[in-house]
Amino acid sequence: xxxxxxxxxxxxxxxxxxxxxxxxxxxxxxxxxxxxxxxxxxxxxxxxxxxxxxxxxxxxxxxxxxxxxxxxxxxxxxxxxxxxxxxxxxxxxxxxxxxxxxxxxxxxxxxxxxxxxxxxxxxxxxxxxxxxxxxxxxxxxxxxxxxxxxxxxxxxxxxxxxxxxxxxxxxxxxxxxxxxxxxxxxxxxxxxxxxxxxxxxxxxxxxxxxxxxxxxxxxxxxxxxxxxxxxxxxxxxxxxxxxxxxxxxxxxxxxxxxxxxxxxxxxxxxxxxxxxxxxxxxxxxxxxxxxxxxxxxxxxxxxxxxxxxxxxxxxxxxxxxxxxxxxxxxxxxxxxxxxxxxxxxxxxxxxxxxxxxxxxxxxxxxxxxxxxxxxxxxxxxxxxxxxxxxxxxxxxxxxxxxxxxxxxxxxxx
Amino acid sequence: xxxxxxxxxxxxxxxxxxxxxxxxxxxxxxxxxxxxxxxxxxxxxxxxxxxxxxxxxxxxxxxxxxxxxxxxxxxxxxxxxxxxxxxxxxxxxxxxxxxxxxx
Numbered sequence: 001x002x003x004x005x006x007x008x009x010x011x012x013x014x015x016x017x018x019x020x021x022x023x024x025x026x027x028x029x030x031x032x033x034x035x036x037x038x039x040x041x042x043x044x045x046x047x048x049x050x051x052x053x054x055x056x057x058x059x060x061x062x063x064x065x066x067x068x069x070x071x072x073x074x075x076x077x078x079x080x081x082x083x084x085x086x087x088x089x090x091x092x093x094x095x096x097x098x099x100x101x102x103x104x105x106x107x108x109x110x111x112x113x114x115x116x117x118x119x120x121x122x123x124x125x126x127x128x129x130x131x132x133x134x135x136x137x138x139x140x141x142x143x144x145x146x147x148x149x150x151x152x153x154x155x156x157x158x159x160x161x162x163x164x165x166x167x168x169x170x171x172x173x174x175x176x177x178x179x180x181x182x183x184x185x186x187x188x189x190x191x192x193x194x195x196x197x198x199x200x201x202x203x204x205x206x207x208x209x210x211x212x213x214x215x216x217x218x219x220x221x222x223x224x225x226x227x228x229x230x231x232x233x234x235x236x237x238x239x240x241x242x243x244x245x246x247x248x249x250x251x252x253x254x255x256x257x258x259x260x261x262x263x264x265x266x267x268x269x270x271x272x273x274x275x276x277x278x279x280x281x282x283x284x285x286x287x288x289x290x291x292x293x294x295x296x297x298x299x300x301x302x303x304x305x306x307x308x309x310x311x312x313x314x315x316x317x318x319x320x321x322x323x324x325x326x327x328x329x330x331x332x333x334x335x336x337x338x339x340x341x342x343x344x345x346x347x348x349x350x351x352x353x354x355x356x357x358x359x360x361x362x363x364x365x366x367x368x369x370x371x372x373x374x375x376x377x378x379x380x381x382x383x384x385x386x387x388x389x390x391x392x393x394x395x396x397x398x399x400x401x402x403x404x405x406x407x408x409x410x411x412x413x
Numbered sequence: 414x415x416x417x418x419x420x421x422x423x424x425x426x427x428x429x430x431x432x433x434x435x436x437x438x439x440x441x442x443x444x445x446x447x448x449x450x451x452x453x454x455x456x457x458x459x460x461x462x463x464x465x466x467x468x469x470x471x472x473x474x475x476x477x478x479x480x481x482x483x484x485x486x487x488x489x490x491x492x493x494x495x496x497x498x499x500x501x502x503x504x505x506x507x508x509x510x511x512x513x514x515x516x
Contacts, residue, residue, distance in 0.1 A: 157477075158476070220498050222477060224488070224489070235493045237497075266473075268478075269478070287424065297474055304498075
């Protein structure tokens with residue numbers, strides 16, 4: 001029996017497992033998946049928890065529910081990968097060998113990277129919302145908060161779900177408006193990037209939206225540290241922004257296992273050098289990488305992992321037959337952006353094409369507006385939770401094209 | 414495509430002033446471009462510029478953090494050498510395209 005090992009049973013790892021389980025011969029291959037956590041979190045739901053839209057229990061299910069019963073599921077942390085000898089070491093000391101390895105260990109916020117961030121004000125006046133603990137703690141904080149300076153700060157330019165901080169700003173504006181205290185809350189959006197977003201057309205549209213909602217953007221602010229006494233964030237070039245409530249998006253890093261295995265890239269962010277088209281690791285032919293764990297130049301998001309999974313399935317099936325890897329990932333990313341008050345916008349892009357306005361065709365549901373704020377987009381976003389649990393994780397093919405399509409997009413200048 | 418005249422050389426640039434052909438770069442041109450930004454180049458500046466050019470040539474995406482891990486300067490020193498937006502300013506002087514974020 002040959003051995004397929006998947007490290008990480010999050011969105012990407014679970015999807016790959018279920019896709020390959022259906023396609024690879026189980027007489028020839030033994031399947032094992034390892035994860036340090038028994039619970040699967042619907043991460044897009046974390047955004048809604050602080051505002052009471054989702055309750056904590058809405059976003060969590062046991063991982064085992066999504067893993068076929070005859071697949072070996074090991075709950076433990078991988079300490080390191082020994083790519084030369086095709087084996088991994090677990091933290092309990094066990095060693096597992098593999099013929100084919102898929103790394104899907106994702107990325108996590110690491111507040112410890114920024115001095116003063118995880119300090120005396122942590123979960124008192126400073127919160128993250130990309131974790132279950134953070135979003136839940138922030139829900140309790142917001143419930144009783146009477147207003148002041150709300151600062152949303154992004155620590156580093158490579159972060160998971162890069163639109164979520166914007167969505168947080170829009171939802172906060174709506175939340176405080178509905179609570180009747182919007183005039184007592186000063187919202188600023190402090191980012192290391194040159195604007196609200198990176199690509200010109202989406203930035204123009206989103207900047208207007210921020211302006212309309214009275215949210216101040218402070219660009220080119222690269223945080224160095226947090227001053228807990230004076231309650232301000234300080235940039236490397238000594239700019240200061242005071243806060244009463246800081247919602248931080250900490251530095252995002254790949255798994256520590258990547259560092260232990262000496263497999264990361266030179267940013268020291270523990271993202272794994274990966275071929276951006278085939279998703280094969282650059283270091284070893286029998287190691288493939290998917291989702292947030294890679295260093296491929298596109299967004300770190302579940303939708304991206306989904307499009308990657310379609311490509312990787314094809315390439316792995318070719319690889320085990322000794323055929324060339326012909327499926328090519330184009331960097332396709334697609335996401336709804338909640339804009340508050342029951343509306344949302346939608347962007348669709350890839351390595352070469354920036355988000356463009358127009359219509360995004362979806363079978364049965366009808367076209368959704370790209371770079372337009374609509375109610376239908378908001379329902380699309382909410383419906384996605386059902387799709388995630390019932391179709392995405394179980395490896396079903398969704399009715400959207402894997403490669404980005406130009407259909408419906410407007411080529412404006 | 415726009416062109417920029419530097420010391421009688423004509424450089425191809427985009428509408429934000431970034432080189433579209435990094436091979437047109439020389440250290441004299443860098444000096445002139447830096448002067449226009451109000452920066453007088455030292456050896457340390459040149460080390461950073463060479464690092465950026467080498468990474469660009471290898472096709473490695475650049476970030477402030479990466480320069481901070483280069484062993485040449487830390488992030489604070491990088492800001493001190495190229496005030497404002499250090500990566501944007503230094504990339505322009507290094508004759509490479511404007512660094513793009515992935516998202």
